[in-house]
Every structure is written in C-alpha cells, then in structure tokens.
Amino acid sequence: MIALPDALQRELAAVFGDGWLTDPGQRLAYAYDNSRRQSLPDAVALPRTREQVQTLVRACRRHRVPVIARGRGTNTTGASVPVAGGVVVSFERMDRILEIRPGDRCAVVEPGVLNGDLQAALKPHGLFWPPDPTSAAFSTVGGNLACNAGGPRAVKYGASRDNVLALTAVTGAGELIVCGTATTKGSTGYDLHRLLVGSEGTLALIVEASLRLTPSAPARAALRGIYRDVSSAARAVARLMAQPVTPSMLEFMDAQCVRLARDVGGAELPHEAGALLMIEADGDAHTLPHALEALRRAAAGDGLLALDDAVDEAAREKLWAARKALSPALRTLAPGKINEDVVVPVSRIPELVDGVQALASEFDLPIVCFGHAGNGNLHVNLLYDPADVAQDQRARAAMARVFALALALGGTLSGEHGIGLAKRDFMPQAVSAQTLALMRQLKQVFDPDAILNPGKLLPDA
Amino acid sequence: MIALPDALQRELAAVFGDGWLTDPGQRLAYAYDNSRRQSLPDAVALPRTREQVQTLVRACRRHRVPVIARGRGTNTTGASVPVAGGVVVSFERMDRILEIRPGDRCAVVEPGVLNGDLQAALKPHGLFWPPDPTSAAFSTVGGNLACNAGGPRAVKYGASRDNVLALTAVTGAGELIVCGTATTKGSTGYDLHRLLVGSEGTLALIVEASLRLTPSAPARAALRGIYRDVSSAARAVARLMAQPVTPSMLEFMDAQCVRLARDVGGAELPHEAGALLMIEADGDAHTLPHALEALRRAAAGDGLLALDDAVDEAAREKLWAARKALSPALRTLAPGKINEDVVVPVSRIPELVDGVQALASEFDLPIVCFGHAGNGNLHVNLLYDPADVAQDQRARAAMARVFALALALGGTLSGEHGIGLAKRDFMPQAVSAQTLALMRQLKQVFDPDAILNPGKLLPDA
Numbered sequence: 001m002i003a004l005p006d007a008l009q010r011e012l013a014a015v016f017g018d019g020w021l022t023d024p025g026q027r028l029a030y031a032y033d034n035s036r037r038q039s040l041p042d043a044v045a046l047p048r049t050r051e052q053v054q055t056l057v058r059a060c061r062r063h064r065v066p067v068i069a070r071g072r073g074t075n076t077t078g079a080s081v082p083v084a085g086g087v088v089v090s091f092e093r094m095d096r097i098l099e100i101r102p103g104d105r106c107a108v109v110e111p112g113v114l115n116g117d118l119q120a121a122l123k124p125h126g127l128f129w130p131p132d133p134t135s136a137a138f139s140t141v142g143g144n145l146a147c148n149a150g151g152p153r154a155v156k157y158g159a160s161r162d163n164v165l166a167l168t169a170v171t172g173a174g175e176l177i178v179c180g181t182a183t184t185k186g187s188t189g190y191d192l193h194r195l196l197v198g199s200e201g202t203l204a205l206i207v208e209a210s211l212r213l214t215p216s217a218p219a220r221a222a223l224r225g226i227y228r229d230v231s232s233a234a235r236a237v238a239r240l241m242a243q244p245v246t247p248s249m250l251e252f253m254d255a256q257c258v259r260l261a262r263d264v265g266g267a268e269l270p271h272e273a274g275a276l277l278m279i280e281a282d283g284d285a286h287t288l289p290h291a292l293e294a295l296r297r298a299a300a301g302d303g304l305l306a307l308d309d310a311v312d313e314a315a316r317e318k319l320w321a322a323r324k325a326l327s328p329a330l331r332t333l334a335p336g337k338i339n340e341d342v343v344v345p346v347s348r349i350p351e352l353v354d355g356v357q358a359l360a361s362e363f364d365l366p367i368v369c370f371g372h373a374g375n376g377n378l379h380v381n382l383l384y385d386p387a388d389v390a391q392d393q394r395a396r397a398a399m400a401r402v403f404a405l406a407l408a409l410g411g412t413l414s415g416e417h418g419i420g421l422a423k424r425d426f427m428p429q430a431v432s433a434q435t436l437a438l439m440r441q442l443k444q445v446f447d448p449d450a451i452l453n454p455g456k457l458l459p460d461a
Numbered sequence: 462m463i464a465l466p467d468a469l470q471r472e473l474a475a476v477f478g479d480g481w482l483t484d485p486g487q488r489l490a491y492a493y494d495n496s497r498r499q500s501l502p503d504a505v506a507l508p509r510t511r512e513q514v515q516t517l518v519r520a521c522r523r524h525r526v527p528v529i530a531r532g533r534g535t536n537t538t539g540a541s542v543p544v545a546g547g548v549v550v551s552f553e554r555m556d557r558i559l560e561i562r563p564g565d566r567c568a569v570v571e572p573g574v575l576n577g578d579l580q581a582a583l584k585p586h587g588l589f590w591p592p593d594p595t596s597a598a599f600s601t602v603g604g605n606l607a608c609n610a611g612g613p614r615a616v617k618y619g620a621s622r623d624n625v626l627a628l629t630a631v632t633g634a635g636e637l638i639v640c641g642t643a644t645t646k647g648s649t650g651y652d653l654h655r656l657l658v659g660s661e662g663t664l665a666l667i668v669e670a671s672l673r674l675t676p677s678a679p680a681r682a683a684l685r686g687i688y689r690d691v692s693s694a695a696r697a698v699a700r701l702m703a704q705p706v707t708p709s710m711l712e713f714m715d716a717q718c719v720r721l722a723r724d725v726g727g728a729e730l731p732h733e734a735g736a737l738l739m740i741e742a743d744g745d746a747h748t749l750p751h752a753l754e755a756l757r758r759a760a761a762g763d764g765l766l767a768l769d770d771a772v773d774e775a776a777r778e779k780l781w782a783a784r785k786a787l788s789p790a791l792r793t794l795a796p797g798k799i800n801e802d803v804v805v806p807v808s809r810i811p812e813l814v815d816g817v818q819a820l821a822s823e824f825d826l827p828i829v830c831f832g833h834a835g836n837g838n839l840h841v842n843l844l845y846d847p848a849d850v851a852q853d854q855r856a857r858a859a860m861a862r863v864f865a866l867a868l869a870l871g872g873t874l875s876g877e878h879g880i881g882l883a884k885r886d887f888m889p890q891a892v893s894a895q896t897l898a899l900m901r902q903l904k905q906v907f908d909p910d911a912i913l914n915p916g917k918l919l920p921d922a
Binding site: 101102103104105106125126127147148150154155159161162171175176177178179181182183184185186187188189190191192194195197198199203215216217218237238239241242243244245246283284286287290291293294343344345346347372374375376377410411412413414415416417418419423427430431432434435436437438439441442443445446457458 | 586636640653752755806836878888900
C-alpha cells in the first residue's frame with residue numbers, strides 16, 4: 001500500500017478544500033463496496049467540477065498514484081474497492097440534473113445523481129431512464145454506466161449502454177473528451193461513449209452524461225406462469241420473445257427458488273411447480289388487455305400448470321410476493337452467498353439451469369437460479385458458509401464451473417454486474433487472447449500510466 | 462498510385478485463384494461507389510473464408526499495401542473508393558446466412574449477405590433486422606454495419622449499431638478478434654463490437670456478424686399530417702416522440718419538398734402546406750387502432766391543416782406517393798445533388814430547416830430537406846449544376862455552412878451515411894482535438910501500419 005507523496009497531498013488538499021478526506025475514519029466509508037471486499041484508500045476526493053477531476057487525474061498521473069472512481073459502492077464485483085490504494089474520487093457532490101428535454105427524450109446529468117432521484121424528476125414529464133437495477137434508489141447514474149447496469153426492464157428497454165447518447169469524461173491521460181452527441185442517431189467517427197459504458201472506471205472518469213429517455217407507459221399488468229419444469233418454462237420464454245409484444249419484464253425462478261419462496265417465504269405456490277415465470281406487459285388502457293392476451297397465448301404450452309392474472313396493481317404486487325420473499329429466504333439457508341449474473345442465449349437456459357443443478361449436487365452446496373429470462377441473464381446464487389474452509393473452497397470451485405458452463409453454452413460472464421475483481425481471472429476463458437491483447441492496448445491509449453482503477457476488469461498480463 | 466509488389470501479387474493470386482482480379486476492366490467495377498467518386502484499385506480479392514481475409518491482411522501489411530473492404534458500394538460518402546490504390550476486398554462470395562435462431566432473436570451471417578435477402582429469409586420466422594436503408598435490396602449487412610446504416614424504422618427499432626450482438630473481424634494487424642457474444646445483454650470487458658460498427662473498414666474487416674432480430678408486427682397503418690409551417694410540424698414531432706406509442710416511422714418533408722411532390726410529382730397536396738409528416742404505427746389488429754389514435758392525438762395541434770388516414774395497405778401506399786414522387790422530381794431541378802444526412806436534437810429541427818432555407822437564399826441554390834424527423838436526422842439536398850464552376854463552388858461553401866449549422870444546434874455530421882471522404886475534413890469541427898487524437902490512437906491500435914481504408918473517416922493529421 002502506497003502513501004501519497006507530500007507534494008500531491010498538498011496540491012490536492014488546496015484544490016479540494018473540505019472535499020479532500022484523509023482521516024482514516026472518513027476514508028473507511030470509501031474502502032468497500034457491496035462485494036464485501038475492503039481496502040483503505042490513501043485519500044478521498046469529492047469534486048464539484050470537471051476541472052477539479054481533470055486537475056486531480058493530472059496530478060495523480062505525475063505521481064503515478066491510482067485513481068478510483070466511485071458512485072455509491074453498490075456494485076457486487078469489487079470494482080470500486082481501491083485494492084492498490086490511491087485516491088478514491090466519489091462523485092457525491094456532482095449530483096445535479098442539468099437539463100431535462102422531453103421533446104428530445106434526453107436528460108443531461110452529472111455522474112453522482114441517484115438513479116432513483118433521476119426517475120422521480122422524470123416522472124412529471126411522463127419519461128423514465130430504462131436501467132432499473134435493484135439498487136436504483138441508492139446507486140448513481142455514473143455507477144450504473146460504469147458497470148452497464150440493467151434490471152428487469154432491460155428485456156424491453158435495454159441496459160445502460162443502450163440508453164446513453166453522449167458522455168463527457170476525463171481520461172487517464174488527464175484529457176477531457178466529449179464522446180457522442182445528444183441525438184438519437186449518429187455515425188460520426190468511432191463510437192467512444194458506448195466503449196466507456198461498462199469499462200468500470202478503467203478508461204476514463206465520466207463527468208457528464210446525456211441519457212436517452214423513454215416515455216412511460218401509463219399502465220402495466222402481470223401474469224404468473226407456473227411450469228412443470230425448467231425446460232417447459234424456457235420454451236415459453238423463447239415463444240414469448242419470438243412474438244411481437246415484447247414483455248416489459250420476464251423474470252424466471254427455478255424449482256429451488258419456488259420451494260424457498262413457498263416454504264420459507266410463505267408465498268402461495270403449488271408443490272408440483274418446477275419453474276415460475278413473472279411476465280409483465282405495459283401499454284395504455286386500450287392496448288394493455290390485448291398485449292396481455294398475446295403474452296398469455298405465448299406463455300401457454302406443454303408443461304404450463306397454471307397461469308394467474310394480475311390486472312391491477314394490488315394483484316400485481318401479490319404475484320411479485322414470491323419474488324420478493326426470495327432474498328430473505330435465501331439468507332436462512334446459509335450465511336454466505338455468491339451471486340453471479342451469467343448470460344446465455346435464451347434457448348440455452350434449460351441447459352444452464354440443469355448444469356447448475358448438477359454442479360450443486362457435485363459440490364454438495366445449494367445453488368438457486370433466478371433472473372432476467374428474456375435476456376438469458378440468470379442470477380446464479382451459490383449458498384455456503386464462508387467460515388467453513390472446505391465449503392469456501394468448494395464454493396469457489398463450483399462457481400468457476402458455472403462460468404465455464406455459461407461460456408460453453410455461447411454465453412458470457414456478466415450481463416449487468418460487470419467484471420471488477422470478482423471475475424477478472426475468468427476473462428481469458430471468455431475473451432480470446434488476441435481480443436484481450438487488444439483490450440489491453442485500448443486501456444493503454446486511454447490510461448497510458450495505468451493509474452485508473454488498477455487491478456480491475458482486465459486480468460494481470 | 463502504387464502498383465502491387467510482385468511477391469504479394471503471386472502470393473495472393475495463389476491463395477485466391479479465380480477470386481483474384483487484376484484485369485483493368487474487372488477492377489473498374491470496384492473503383493467507385495454511390496458518391497460518384499472513382500479510383501482504380503490495383504487488385505480485387507473475393508474471399509470465401511475468414512482465413513483468406515486474414516492471409517490477405519497479413520500479406521498486405523508486410524508490403525504496406527492498402528486494404529479496402531467493400532460490400533456493394535451503395536454508400537454515398539466515398540468510404541469504399543480505393544483512393545490510395547491497393548486491394549479491394551469484396552465480400553460478395555461470403556454471403557451465407559449461417560444460422561437463424563428465432564427463440565434467441567438472433568441471426569448469424571457472413572458480411573456479404575444482402576440486407577434484402579436476410580429480410581426475406583427472416584420473414585417466415587416472423588422476424589426482421591431493423592436497419593432499412595433505401596439501398597436494402599442491394600446493400601450488404603457488412604456495408605450497413607460499416608457506416609451504421611439506419612432508415613425510417615430506426616426511430617422505433619434503432620440503427621445498425623443498436624442491432625448487432627457480436628462481430629468476428631480481422632484487424633489491420635491481421636489478428637482475428639471476436640467481439641461481444643450472441644446474447645442480448647453483456648457486461649464482460651470493453652465493448653468492441655459497437656466500436657467497429659460505423660468505423661468504415663478503418664479498424665478491422667468484419668467476417669461474421671451475430672445480429673439482433675426483432676419480431677415483426679403483423680399490421681401497420683399510416684397518417685399523413687399537413688402543417689402550416691415547419692415549426693408547427695416540428696412541435697408535432699416533439700409531441701409524438703414524448704408519448705408512449707413510438708411511431709414505427711416518422712418522416713418529414715419541408716415546403717420545398719411538398720411543392721415539388723405536388724407540382725412535379727403530381728401528388729395531391731394542398732397549396733398552403735408548409736410541411737408534411739408521414740406517421741406510421743405498427744401492432745396487431747387489436748392494438749393498432751389504439752396506437753394510431755394515440756399518434757393522431759399527438760399529431761394534432763396548432764398549425765395542423767389536415768390529417769389523413771390510411772388504414773389499409775393501398776391507402777398507405779397512396780399517402781407515401783408524395784414521398785416517392787420526390788426523388789424523380791428533384792432530378793428535374795438540377796443535374797447535380799449533394800445529399801447529406803445531418804442530425805440535430807428533435808427540438809432544433811425548425812432552426813435547422815429555417816437556417817438551411819436562409820443558406821439557400823444566400824447561396825442562390827435550391828436546398829430541400831426531408832428525412833427521419835423522429836431522430837432529428839434530416840437529409841439536406843442541395844441542387845446544383847456540377848459543370849458550372851461557380852455553382853459548384855457555391856454548393857460546397859453552402860454545404861460547409863449546413864454542417865456548421867447542425868453542429869451549432871447540438872447535432873452532428875451524419876446520422877446514417879457515415880463520414881468517408883465526403884465529410885472527413887469537417888471532423889475537427891464536430892469532434893474536439895483531444896477526442897480526435899484519441900480516435901487516431903485507437904486506429905493505430907487496430908491498424909498499426911495504417912493499411913485499412915487509408916484516407917477515410919479521420920482527417921489528415
């Protein structure tokens with residue numbers, strides 16, 4: 001662990017004033033993220049302007065000191081943990097919504113604005129920003145962009161990368177770059193802004209984002225399908241995705257989840273349920289019943305045991321109860337949980353879920369799968385006791401096999417959480433040597449002295 | 462103009478056999494594109510495999526010979542004209558549809574497949590690939606990806622970049638890279654495949670594409686709105702885009718276009734029309750009438766003179782007649798046309814159209830605007846006589862001012878045509894010096910010896 005050079009310390013203390021934190025107690029709050037990893041930064045900077053960010057990056061570059069961008073630390077991969085020390089840049093004071101332009105379907109924001117605060121500001125305009133991670137109420141737009149956050153709505157409305165028009169950012173070289181334009185179409189040179197999305201602060205620090213907005217549908221309604229087994233549910237997912245009414249959510253729970261939601265969470269679910277789909281449509285009062293009917297037709301088929309309707313919001317909440325009962329129920333099974341978010345093509349979901357259950361048997365640890373079926377993006381939750389060394393080893397070995405399985409099925413390591421520390425060692429399995437070499441070269445272009453978020457996303461060479 | 466070294470010539474003739482063209486008559490067919498620029502390549506290669514592409518790039522790199530990828534040359538910017546000689550790689554023999562997976566909403570294709578042939582193959586599955594440039598019947602998917610082609614449907618379904626999941630490509634270093642995965646979500650490292658889209662063959666040659674498909678709506682219907690002036694039409698566009706039923710097309714014609722379509726093309730249009738909108742909805746038999754009603758409500762407002770319905774396909778064709786009459790009508794005005802496709806935020810359309818009309822007066826040349834209003838992507842058509850030196854100079858000067866205007870309104874140079882030769886000199890106005898420097902460095906990573914499509918997209922340093 002490095003300590004900051006005196007000259008750097010003095011320079012940045014003068015620039016940031018009360019936005020420069022060096023007290024260990026203050027720094028501790030910026031040492032960890034939701035991965036439960038922890039490493040103390042040498043200092044924390046709270047910029048208010050892009051000029052301050054640029055000054056900071058340039059100063060740190062002169063001294064070869066790491067710079068780690070941070071939203072609110074809700075990510076699960078360790079991507080915002082300062083494992084090599086250095087300066088954490090927390091964007092909590094750059095949290096303004098600069099502009100909302102309804103006719104252009106565009107909002108311009110600073111990176112530290114909370115996703116939930118943005119949605120609240122958009123609501124009176126009848127608009128929303130599609131990314132809706134579980135953390136939305138307390139995660140920042142900058143953090144959402146850094147890991148390409150998604151959520152249930154992504155099946156219809158896309159994830160973060162699909163919903164950004166332009167970014168202003170400071171590279172690791174300390175240059176301010178403007179990528180993209182605040183228009184919904186563009187073919188003017190290389191697409192840099194989508195490259196920055198999902199790059200986890202390893203290429204540049206985003207200081208302003210022009211976001212693509214979507215008008216909110218005035219109404220929504222849900223169906224709950226209970227299926228005999230995973231493969232009949234997965235066939236229904238494929239049917240649902242192959243017809244023109246794209247569901248606004250399409251969530252999956254495997255048999256283990258259904259059992260937990262029923263036995264531990266108290267949800268009303270039949271014993272013979274082998275899998276469950278939550279299917280949601282949105283529209284207006286006229287179109288919604290017909291959209292729902294189209295989804296009902298697609299959901300029906302061999303292996304469907306029951307299809308329940310929720311036409312109003314109260315009934316809808318009741319159907320979601322099973323999903324909501326799940327997380328508390330999981331905690332009763334084991335003190336530790338590894339939650340990874342692999343993706344496979346929709347048609348390979350049955351093989352993924354069956355393969356995961358075989359791994360659960362082989363490694364003698366419960367694994368439950370749920371998540372965003374319409375994107376083939378499943379959350380694979382492995383439950384274990386981290387204090388038990390043998391279980392801890394088995395858990396890690398099993399998770400490595402889950403990744404290998406997803407890749408063998410034509411999928412990838414992450415759909416919306418990103419790579420961070422947690423999955424970087426698996427990158428060589430997911431990405432060819434040539435492609436990985438190119439990614440390293442790109443990193444060097446943006447960050448020639450490798451000061452931005454070292455140790456994340458790319459594996460050690 | 463270089464001639465090929467003998468050793469290279471021999472090596473590639475042996476690799477390509479009858480897919481190696483050196484006869485001047487044969488080469489002439491690969492010398493131009495729809496920009497009407499022309500420059501003879503030293504040879505033309507017609508690969509059948511990615512291995513052949515890789516061998517070719519590596520051989521050309523050893524000899525520092527330019528490599529220019531080519532679909533069917535329908536682009537309008539000169540991007541596929543071999544201005545520095547070298548080898549044109551035409552993908553006409555790599556035209557297979559390798560896989561269509563309806564449940565995954567995915568098709569895997571070689572780059573030379575025609576957009577129209579792909580659409581025909583997808584139709585029985587109830588699916589389509591959204592990009593629909595006017596050239597669709599005779600332009601390739603590879604070419605569409607190279608310039609990020611769009612079309613009228615992009616307003617609802619996105620352009621090429623929004624509809625690609627993964628690409629396999631050969632870089633200028635001769636390395637085969639695989640970018641992205643054939644899943645609809647991904648957060649695994651840097652997003653390289655969207656970076657390749659729109660890069661006009663300057664970074665890598667695409668040898669395989671996994672495309673994101675969309676289910677076709679079974680029915681569509683159109684409205685034609687006649688407005689008093691551009692600003693009332695533009696306000697209608699903003700209202701249409703701010704409500705939840707996104708039109709499947711939203712096309713604009715200015716007063717000049719309306720007049721031409723009526724007086725020269727014979728379309729039935731009122732004399733007082735200052736602007737026209739073609740508004741289309743898609744859906745099924747149940748939802749379509751309600752979608753159309755929502756669009757009708759949004760289209761109505763101050764300045765609307767008439768709103769005509771087309772509920773069936775015949776009536777729809779009749780409404781489109783005005784648009785179709787336009788291109789032949791333009792030709793009667795002047796022998797030459799510069800057609801650029803600037804983009805501005807939707808709310809700035811009136812300023813763009815008014816500004817363009819002011820330029821038409823100032824430079825004493827007719828300029829007509831039409832295009833994809835929902836994306837703010839207008840085709841600005843400047844009509845002149847290229848044989849008249851004074852007109853030719855005025856036309857170029859006027860077009861430079863059109864670009865400056867679009868940029869001043871927060872827009873960009875191109876929405877779907879790309880940069881190529883035609884607009885590269887304007888890149889420094891559109892992209893900051895720091896960002897342009899970064900683009901040049903990225904180019905160098907992918908193409909260290911600058912052999913891929915030299916002289917395109919990026920301006921001379």
